[in-house]
Amino acid sequence: KPIVHSLTVEPDSNQATATLTVNETGKYYYLVLPENAAAPTVREIVMAQGGFSGNGTVSTKIADDRYTATFVVSGLEAVTKYTMYVVHVDDAGNFSAKVDQDFETKDGTPPQFITASTKELPGGRRIQFDFKPSETGKYYYFVREAQNPDNTIKVDDVIAGAQESGVVTSKMIANGHSIVIREDENGNIVKPLTNYVVYSVLIDD
Secondary structure: OOOEEEEEEEEOOOEEEEEEEEOOOEEEEEEEEEOOOOOOOHHHHHHOOOOOEEEEEEOEEEEOOEEEEEEEEEOOOOOOEEEEEEEEEEOOOOEOOOEEEEEEOOOOOOOOEEEEEEEEOOOOOOEEEEEEEOOOEEEEEEEEEOOOOOOOOOHHHHHHOOOEEEEEOHHHHHHOEEEEEOEOOOOOEOOOOOOEEEEEEEEEO
16 A cells, blocks of 8 residues: 655745655655645545646655655745645555645745944944844844945855844834944954945845
8 A cells, every 4th residue: 555654845935845755656646725724635635636736756766665756836825834735646546645744935025124324423433333124033244444345245245254243133123223333344443534334134034
């Protein structure tokens, strides 16, 4: 009798990659439904057409009595809970019991600085960096003199060279956040009458 030994689902924002392991060659059938939808029967999974359903062949042997297949389900909604149902049918036409796996798609919207600004504080040796993030996660920044600004700076450069990073809280989202900067990226004290650039990045959860 065909058996589904395992089913794992790795979700992204609008798709999910599923891997199943079974005990013999044959075909798999899958159906993805919203988490709170009524569970389908084995027949409904096998006969499903359209929507988030499909089938494929299981033929890759990974061990004795172990075969695997991987497939991708596309077009899902971001930040949504689903349940995937799978049935395995062997080459003789025998059906396995259905198995299911819950998963939740990720947030595909990148975080944003709703507002971001800098200003010189009295005395000329401090910079105030004010920003309001769009969602929770982490912030990174470094400060550089602006005589020769580098327009090739990338996100990875800011993260790798950050002179400070921190956790974005719900309070920051509601009220914004202020950081007083006294040194540049090299540890040099901020100088009066000097232009600086603050390079900053947000990464969500």
